[in-house]
Amino acid sequence: MLTYNMDVTPESVWKRTTPSEAELAQPYYCTEAGVFYAQQHFSTARTDKESYILFYTLRGAGLIEQDGNHVILSTGQALLLNCRTPQSYCTAPGQSCWHHYWVHLDGVGVAAMEPLLFPGKKLTPVQITGAKMQELFETILGQMERGNVDSMVQTGLTLHGMLALCAQTILAEAETTSARQVILQAAEILRKNYQKELSLADLLADAHMSKSYFLRLFRRYMGTTPYNYLVNFRITQAKELLVLTDHSVTEIAQQVGFGDASNFSTRFAKATGQSPLQYRKSALKPLDFTREAGGFMSK
Template sequence: MSPIRLREGFKDQILYVIPRPILEGLKANPLLHQLLPTDIGWYPRARYHYCERKDGAEEHILILCMEGEGWFEINGRRRPVHQHEALIIPRREPHIYGTYEHNPWSIHWVHFTGASSDYFAYLLPPDVYTLAIAPETIKTVTALFEECYRSFLGSFVLQQMISTAQTLHHLLGTLFFNNRAFSPMLRTSQFHSIRETLEYLRQNLDRRLALDDMAAHAHLSKSHFLRLFKEQTGYSPIDYFINLKMQHACMLLSLTHQTIREISLAVGYEDQYYFSRIFKKVVGVSPSQYRETPETNHLKYYL
């Protein structure tokens, strides 16, 4: 390890920190109570970069390695951080991290807190702190970091801070849920993805597809297909398909003047009374009651 250690001070770096008294005032806003970025930066070619926090940080830390490589140490174990990997360090977790002198990293980083921040920080399995990022996701999260920098400059203004927080929420959501290198539903290299099956179901809402039909479309045995589908969505294939149909039925009830009979046929049920029973079981009210409910109450139903 190089005897030279720098916490910051890199050429062309970006570093924005919200003064803590201002931060305390911002936390009272309900939109910032959920997720609040507190510090953010860009350290390009950060040779000799090194940071040690014996008691951890009060916020969760996200570091995105764009080029070069670095390392981190938690619980006495040192591990690498490669190009196009993200490092998540939970709050109050003692840690050390830095870069290699021969191939210094360039990193985007952000500290964040809030009621929903723990959810993102602990999405990784225990004792796992890094995740790979797919090339197309790299482009998206880079653009989102750059958007954060632009709005963070005036982050002491409430509207600016809300905008930055919402952008960060999008960034974290993209990293964990729209990243085929990590997100189970989007992976293709390590195991079979069901994305094509989900599109197949969306295009066939007017049909009564059985498990055999779905498994055949995925070119998998029923047992293998059932296991993968539940693993990647949290639903059985049939339950997912029924919920998808009811979600579409809700839209038709809200936005069209089609009769309940017509809507029943549109989602694959010839017997409108059977459709109504399924609809009430899933949504909680009958189709006619749903149609009569004020529009704002329709938001109670989610797939």
């Protein structure tokens, strides 16, 4: 169900498109976009819509509410909202206007970035400095008029750029927080001590936080679990040893902290798609080049 009051000025823009099968298969695509010069009584409320919406305020402020959370979106701030849960947004109380860009977007790429853009599962306004976000929105509006493969690719890249800009800003703002520093220090411990036997208890000793909270933060900031982070780092070190030394697989397994050659080979193959010996052979295989038409072509 949708209710709204379109209190916007005539120069407002609202564009719609119907994505093709090729577009729906992309990580990022959009269905609607616009710029609303909303006035004091502008409002929208809906129960659900199969998309996300990204706002960016040009002037004034908007009030966005969802799941008991409400935020004021002030000038220069962006916010991503998942429309699959009931929500409402309007010109903020006490404001005479809410001039804002918006785009309905979706795709697996958007869903994958949701944890970064909803830290703590809360609506999170992002302050974007400069004109970059406005330029990206104008690109989206321009590409919607073309409707070809080139515009599909450009739109996807632009949407990714918008979300990446928001995510990078959120992470940068959290850079100085104690929680982020704890996770960065834990990752440093893993890198420095990757040859040793390490446990989660070793990382939690100086963290002063619960196991579940630590694991949630580690995944948020490092993109994986502490164990997988350690395994991947060990495999990276093993790659160098396989290429730069003639040590046996068993010796390398012990040097990088796996200890057991069988476990090392299994982990290595899962991560790289090759056994350690296959990786060594392919990495050391000389390139065969032939000269053709004044250049080089790989045979």
